[in-house]
Amino acid sequence: MPLTESQSQQVLRLRGISKAFAGVPALRELDLEVGPREILSLIGPSGCGKTTTLRVIAGLEVPDGGSVEIAGRDCRLLPPERRSVGFVFQDYALFPHLTVAENVSFGLDGLHRSERKKRVAEVLDLVGLPEMSQRLPRELSGGQQQRVALARAIAPKPALLLLDEPFSNLDPQLRRQVRHEVLAIVRASGSAAVWVTHDHDEGLIVADRVVVMKEGRACQAGTPSEIWRSPQDAWVAGFIGHGDLLKGTVSNGRLVTSLGDVAANGIPEGAEATVLVRPEDVVIVEHGSPGTVVRRHFSGSDNIYCVQIDGTLLHCRQPSDVEIPRGTEIKVKLKSDALPVFS
């Protein structure tokens, strides 16, 4: 059967992938697609199957069932080196006794010597390390080593890059800087990418599309803003975080909570439900629900106040120049009535 346009356009298609270790399922009927030049992030709690998914794509793990297609080719019988994937691991995995240039040329066996040299120079330029070609990995900083690992992965121009927690060895400040650089390099390389991280904030920042995994399945897929604004259930909302889950009961088509009521989105009358309230959804007003400020988190441009209302703790975002002492009685309400509600 000829491929449809959407099928033929995908760089990666996983269909019904299952994998168990010693009888315990790690992946359950997992489907995943990545389009040309798309960066897909896989996020989910520890043990949900993110790394196993990458290893199945790379051919380092044989699935028990399902199919793996990369750039339109069925990869079931292809070894890792023939799948057109580049892998960037958590620990860089550079060869310590080889120079930067030798590390980068590792996957370029098929090229003539002069072409190999040219490509190594090209990618070292792309990752911003043209002067470092003769150094050994131990003579580089962590961030530089990560860029060499990336250069090695993109040198053979793979259809798909696989990045597994690429910054877990870097401190938070360097991580932010290198993330920005790596993202630009991946985009410039023209490869599509699957980026695994347990840091959901990072997953939302780097990706064109996000897949949230839970217990070996893809439980929600969407753009970062779809996942942020419309988590499909309370579990995804709780995992993404940065919000409070406020309980209430549906009455006259509205979910009534201690902070006012919101549209109940078709949840039956009398049912208990939960609304996701982010700090920016809570405003301080003259007439509203009374609460007490119990804590303040200062985060540079903002203050996040923790407010106790009716035995419930809620967070409210204010500009950093709004100073409210602990113990102050304030009145708050919800800014909008169109918030994510889960039955």
Ligand code: ATP
């Ligand atoms: P983390 O964020 O902690 O790295 P993850 O989402 O990447 O987790 P995986 O490493 O894919 O999770 O593991 C999924 C499940 O499969 C876990 O329960 C793990 O213990 C199990 N598992 C993975 N590899 C093996 C293995 N080689 N042998 C046995 N069990 C394994």
